[in-house]
Each structure stands twice: as structure tokens, then as C-alpha cells.
Amino acid sequence: MIASSSTAYTAGAPSRRELNKAATRQAITDAALALLRAKGPGNFTAEEIADSAGISRRTFFNYFSSTDAALASVVHAFLDNAIQQLRLRPAEEPVLESAQAALMALADPKAVAPLAELFTLTQHSPLMANTELQAWDHCREQVFAVARERVAVTPGGEDELYVQALAGSVISCGKAAMQVWFSRRGADLSAESLAELRQLLIDAMALLGAGFNSRRHAGGAGRSSPAPAGPAS
Template sequence: MGTGLRERKKVATRQALHEAAVALSIELGLDKVTVEAIADAAEVSRRTFSNYFASKEEALLYGDRQRVHRLVDAVRDRPLAEPPWEALTAAALEIQEDLGARDPHWVTQVRLVRRHPALAAHQVSTYAAMEDDLTATVIARSGVPPVRARVMAAALLVAMRVAVREWLDRPKGTPLSSVMEESFTEMAAAFT
């Protein structure tokens, strides 16, 4: 029981730091946000912040890491008979449906990434690290060669990023899923 409670507290602290980073970035602008301000807003010490995140950018983009973890889980849950690219894209479409519900500041975060090259670079680094889990999942479920699995995983993450960026420039009310499907179709030629 104690371990479960401790883990829940860690998750809650990490989430509080992420939410504080997002809220302060919205309120003050990314350039004016400090690690100290994030820690204060989450009611933890600077040292506690450092136990969870290496930088304010990492705290801000923690939601991306969570989304990629959900993506990996969704791919694992897809039917084994499904071809790898189909499983990847179906899982991505599945998780995108609840982006706003799980993270109401997600669109604001995406807009911040677009405005700040340092955040964009950090996001690419985050996605590259998560690519390993996605690659391993593709290999485990389909047995495709490692290089092909890594290319598929990387291509999916790029196609998702492109779709979101494109979606932000589309008329209000355009479903993200339709832009993702368009992006996946463009990418699919290499995997079908």
C-alpha cells in the first residue's frame, strides 16, 4: 500500500509541476517563466522540481511524453493481425480523440512550441527518446526488422507533428482527425 501511495504522490507532483509550467507560460510568456516560479506555483521546493524535471521546457512538454506513452499502449492493444503501419495510425487516431479532454491546455502548448524554437527542439528530443519504446512495440507485435520498425515509429511521430501544425492553420472547426488521416496517407506510401 505504501509504495502505491508514494507512486501516486510522485505522479501528482509531476503533474502539478507540468500544469504550473503551462499555466505560467500562458500567463507570463515562456521567456518570463522561471523554474523557481514553477516550483512556487506547484507548492514544492526548487530541489523537488529538479528531482522531476531538468528544465522548465521539460516540465512544460511533459504532456507530450504522456501522450506518447498512451500511444505506445494503444499500439500494444491493437489486433496482432493488423499490419504495423495500420496499427500505428489507428492507435494515433484513437489517442488524438481525447487530447483536449485530458489536457485542456494542449492547443496553447502547441502554439507555444511554434513560437519558441528552443521548445520545438526540446519537443523533437522528447519524441526521439520515446521513439525507442514505439519501435520496440512495433518489433514485438509484428516482427518487422528493427530499421523498418524505427523508420515507421519516427515517421508516425513526424506525421503526427505535421498534422497538428497543419491543423492549427486550418479553419476553426476542422477535425484534427481528418488532418491526421491526410498526413498519414501521405506518409503511408513508404509502408504499404
């Protein structure tokens, strides 16, 4: 589950308690997703989720602070994964390239599938917007933390704006790429579709790197740039 990476996983000691917690947590999100599929966003209560997951309403709130939060755990899992990928990149690498590389690892069926489903199910519902925005913002903070480490910012100095703006823009562009992808391909997880997602992410990061002025939209050169400045290769 989420175990192996973000939470838990105390290296060989998955005690009974931890297993139970992880199981209930999973049961809750599963139940929430099932209800979302069945009834649509906003048409079910915390009690229904709890019942469906075989726990009490109170226990549900011990795990998640709201029904939205239960659903947003999908988004959180995805974004936490992204942050983890980001932290794996070498510290010397330019932050934007690290971001791009980290995002590449996420254009993967197993990673995006839950997110894609959640997105299609809640597409035009403002109910999800709240918690989803929070998830992205949480991710932004993480990116900010990573960027701050790597840019070696002087505490009260002038780099603060750079790092803040960079973190926010990276998130915004990642979001934009995913949004465009969803609007184009829906929940299509085929190889070509994922390739397009990758290209969108690359293009978005390239925009950030080269600047929004460097692109003349009037000219015919509007096609996706062919992998500008390959990060790994």
C-alpha cells in the same frame, strides 16, 4: 491523472506516498503552465515554478530535469497515450493500420486540449523545441520497439532499415498532420476541427502506405482521400 495508465497505478494500492508524488508532479506542471500563460515562454525560472507549486527549487529538480521538461510532460503524456493505444492493437494487424487506429483515439478533445494549448503558447518559440523534439523521438523509439516485435525482424537482417524507416516516418507524418492541423485551426477543438484532424492523420498514414510517388499533385485529385483502407470498420 497520468496515473491510471502510464506510471503508478499498482492496482488498488495507491499508497499515500504515491498520491503525494502524483500530486506534487501535477502541481508542478500546473504551475509551469500557469507561468507559461502569464509570462510567456522563457520568461520564468525554475525557482518561480517551485515557489508557485509550493515546493523548494531542489524538489522541482527531483521531479523534472529542467523547466522545459516540466512543460514537455504534457507532450509526453499525449505521446505515451498514443503508444499505449498502439500496443492495444492486434499483433497481426499491419503496423500502419495499427498506427492509424491508435492515432484516431487521440483526436479527442480531452487528449488534444492540453497539447493544443501548449502548442499555441509556445508556437514560435525555439525554447520549447528542444524538449519537444526529444519527446517525439522518444515516441519514435517506442514505435520502433512495437514495430520490431510485429515485423519479426531477423537480428542483423535486412528488415532493420524497414522498421527504422517505418517508425521514423510514422512519427514524422503524425507530426506533420498535427502541425498542419494547428496551422489551419489554431486551438479549435470543435467537432469539425477534430474531424479534420482525424482526416489529416488518415491521409498522412495513407501517404506512407501507398508511397509519396503514387500521388500526382498536378492533377485535380488533390482532395483528401476518402478514408483509404479503413482500419477498423
